[in-house]
Amino acid sequence: MLFFTQCFGAVLDLIHLRFQHYKAKRVFSAAGQLVCVVNPTHSLKYAPTRCAAVQASTEQGILPPCHHHEAVHDPQLVPCTCPLFSCPWEGHLEVVVSHLRQTHRINILQGAEIVFLATDMHLPAPTDWIIMHSCLGHQFLLVLRKQEKYEGHPQFFATMMLIGTPTQADNFTYRLELNRNQRRLKWEATPRSILECVDSVISDGDCLVLNTSLAQLFSDNGSLAIGIAITTSKVHSSEAEM
Amino acid sequence: MLFFTQCFGAVLDLIHLRFQHYKAKRVFSAAGQLVCVVNPTHSLKYAPTRCAAVQASTEQGILPPCHHHEAVHDPQLVPCTCPLFSCPWEGHLEVVVSHLRQTHRINILQGAEIVFLATDMHLPAPTDWIIMHSCLGHQFLLVLRKQEKYEGHPQFFATMMLIGTPTQADNFTYRLELNRNQRRLKWEATPRSILECVDSVISDGDCLVLNTSLAQLFSDNGSLAIGIAITTSKVHSSEAEM
Numbered sequence: 001m002l003f004f005t006q007c008f009g010a011v012l013d014l015i016h017l018r019f020q021h022y023k024a025k026r027v028f029s030a031a032g033q034l035v036c037v038v039n040p041t042h043s044l045k046y047a048p049t050r051c052a053a054v055q056a057s058t059e060q061g062i063l064p065p066c067h068h069h070e071a072v073h074d075p076q077l078v079p080c081t082c083p084l085f086s087c088p089w090e091g092h093l094e095v096v097v098s099h100l101r102q103t104h105r106i107n108i109l110q111g112a113e114i115v116f117l118a119t120d121m122h123l124p125a126p127t128d129w130i131i132m133h134s135c136l137g138h139q140f141l142l143v144l145r146k147q148e149k150y151e152g153h154p155q156f157f158a159t160m161m162l163i164g165t166p167t168q169a170d171n172f173t174y175r176l177e178l179n180r181n182q183r184r185l186k187w188e189a190t191p192r193s194i195l196e197c198v199d200s201v202i203s204d205g206d207c208l209v210l211n212t213s214l215a216q217l218f219s220d221n222g223s224l225a226i227g228i229a230i231t232t233s234k235v236h237s238s239e240a241e242m
Numbered sequence: 243m244l245f246f247t248q249c250f251g252a253v254l255d256l257i258h259l260r261f262q263h264y265k266a267k268r269v270f271s272a273a274g275q276l277v278c279v280v281n282p283t284h285s286l287k288y289a290p291t292r293c294a295a296v297q298a299s300t301e302q303g304i305l306p307p308c309h310h311h312e313a314v315h316d317p318q319l320v321p322c323t324c325p326l327f328s329c330p331w332e333g334h335l336e337v338v339v340s341h342l343r344q345t346h347r348i349n350i351l352q353g354a355e356i357v358f359l360a361t362d363m364h365l366p367a368p369t370d371w372i373i374m375h376s377c378l379g380h381q382f383l384l385v386l387r388k389q390e391k392y393e394g395h396p397q398f399f400a401t402m403m404l405i406g407t408p409t410q411a412d413n414f415t416y417r418l419e420l421n422r423n424q425r426r427l428k429w430e431a432t433p434r435s436i437l438e439c440v441d442s443v444i445s446d447g448d449c450l451v452l453n454t455s456l457a458q459l460f461s462d463n464g465s466l467a468i469g470i471a472i473t474t475s476k477v478h479s480s481e482a483e484m
Contacts, residue, residue, distance in 0.1 A: 150392045173424075182415075182475075183448075188426035205455030206425075213447030233424075 035115045036107070038129045081163070081194045082106070083128055083143050096163050096194065097139045100132060108132040108139065116226040118144050121219050125154040132163070135230045139163040140174070140191060142228060143198050156215050158187070158226060159198065159207035166193040176208050177227040178218040185218070190233065277357045278349070280371045323405070323436045324348070325370055325385050338405050338436065339381045342374060350374040350381065358468040360386050363461050367396040374405070377472045381405040382416070382433060384470060385440050398457050400429070400468060401440065401449035408435040418450050419469040420460040427460070432475065
């Protein structure tokens with residue numbers, strides 16, 4: 001009986017995914033780019049204590065990596081950088097990607113230019129849409145977050161973090177682009193390192209910020225499409241290009 | 243005595259303008275673009291009754307021109323479109339520009355690409371930075387507004403309006419660009435017609451919106467530089483290019 005229930009659940013999931021895929025194809029029929037449908041996750045670690053120290057020090061103009069303020073004895077170890085869950089995991093930077101994939105089920109996509117299609121934008125804050133993006137020999141974490149900085153007024157924040165050190169991050173430029181209804185909004189910046197904590201980047205507002213009204217203007221049927229492109233920003237970063 | 247006081251005032255104004263000009267030159271030394279220093283004006287007609295009807299109808303999905311809701315007997319006449327003052331003036335669309343220049347002292351600039359340098363961004367809301375821009379045979383009104391949509395949280399709204407009809411406005415695309423500290427933010431859209439009321443465009447949020455934190459990231463020494471470019475968006479708009 002349990003087997004049949006699970007089978008039925010799997011079929012329902014497949015139908016849902018198929019529907020999302022058609023929705024994505026309809027939105028980007030002419031674009032010819034790789035479209036990735038990203039479903040929302042209700043954030044389970046809103047305003048985590050882990051980053052409180054980082055946020056406090058950011059307000060004072062200092063921005064150390066997250067693990068600096070924790071009782072991590074081996075300086076080579078970094079805590080879990082998943083923005084969704086408070087997770088006790090810590091490990092070397094090189095294995096963060098496999099931890100995020102295996103433990104937190106975050107998908108990873110290949111390609112220099114992709115379209116991130118966030119569904120169900122109407123869901124209440126706090127909600128996150130997250131994906132990893134493999135490009136130019138590195139992995140990036142794209143986070144779209146719906147959050148109420150001011151009570152009753154949710155905003156959308158989108159940023160890209162390099163799963164690497166701040167020095168490595170300086171070699172790249174990422175671009176997020178919204179394009180709909182004869183309106184276009186582009187944000188270009190150097191990605192932050194995942195060591196800098198995504199929560200503090202968003203609380204600083206150093207990312208693409210959308211009011212609800214703008215998000216609605218760029219949405220189609222409750223889904224927001226964000227074009228993503230990553231380029232190398234320095235000549236000596238050629239070693240990073242594989 | 244009055245003469246000497248006025249002379250002294252004029253000299254002080256000149257020194258202030260000179261200082262602003264050097265500030266602008268310092269910011270855009272390499273850009274080679276026409277830089278226009280725009281000083282703020284404390285808005286004297288915040289939430290004007292004139293546009294209340296338009297805003298209410300906008301929320302219902304209708305967007306008539308401002309004059310539609312007023313007791314204007316000649317449909318050819320439009321009210322004063324100055325976003326700063328409640329002004330009883332009304333006249334034909336063709337003379338709005340000269341009214342704005344002469345009565346409200348709004349400067350006009352020539353050129354397809356200019357840099358709008360808004361000074362004193364720290365001033366409290368509501369504050370407006372306004373200039374007219376003459377380009378491709380038409381005049382546009384650029385409005386940067388600091389406003390508290392949510393109490394205690396001022397935001398900046400920037401939009402470009404064509405001093406012309408909505409049909410004429412459809413022929414153009416405007417671009418506002420912020421570029422500083424390895425960050426770039428671009429907004430591209432079709433300008434709205436001045437008949438649609440700048441207050442309702444801003445309350446709809448259909449414009450470039452900046453949180454205080456983003457505005458600070460793009461500001462230099464309290465001044466925000468916005469690169470402006472206008473292009474024709476349709477082939478049959480060549481008649482508009484003079």
